[in-house]
Amino acid sequence: MYNYRMLEAARLEYVTVASVAELEDGQRKLLDIDGEIIAVFNIAGGYFAIADVCSHDDGPVAEGEVEGTQIECPRHGARFDLQTGKALTLPAVVDIPSYPVRVLDGQIQIGLPVE
Numbered sequence: 001m002y003n004y005r006m007l008e009a010a011r012l013e014y015v016t017v018a019s020v021a022e023l024e025d026g027q028r029k030l031l032d033i034d035g036e037i038i039a040v041f042n043i044a045g046g047y048f049a050i051a052d053v054c055s056h057d058d059g060p061v062a063e064g065e066v067e068g069t070q071i072e073c074p075r076h077g078a079r080f081d082l083q084t085g086k087a088l089t090l091p092a093v094v095d096i097p098s099y100p101v102r103v104l105d106g107q108i109q110i111g112l113p114v115e
């Protein structure tokens with residue numbers, strides 16, 4: 001399962017990745033969390049997080065253009081839903097990981113699955 005937003009809270013560990021002030025509307029931030037690159041986005045006050053690895057050919061999908069809550073991989077143009085990680089268009093057919101995001105005391109936190 002790639003959509004970690006569907007995991008129950010007990011199976012998630014939240015880590016702080018930025019303050020709300022650091023990530024303004026329309027901005028994104030790339031994070032290295034234990035060697036995994038994850039990107040967090042602020043889209044009109046909604047926060048979304050995905051892994052920065054395209055399921056088509058490992059492209060840097062998080063660097064792509066955002067339209068609404070969709071992102072387009074800069075390498076071959078596959079589109080993904082930032083909310084769920086769902087692959088929306090070819091050439092990608094496999095979803096990418098998406099993570100729950102919450103704001104606590106002005107801090108943006110990403111939920112990571114615990115083993």
Ligand code: FES
Binds near residue numbers: 077
């Ligand atoms: S690597 Fe992303 S569409 Fe090909």
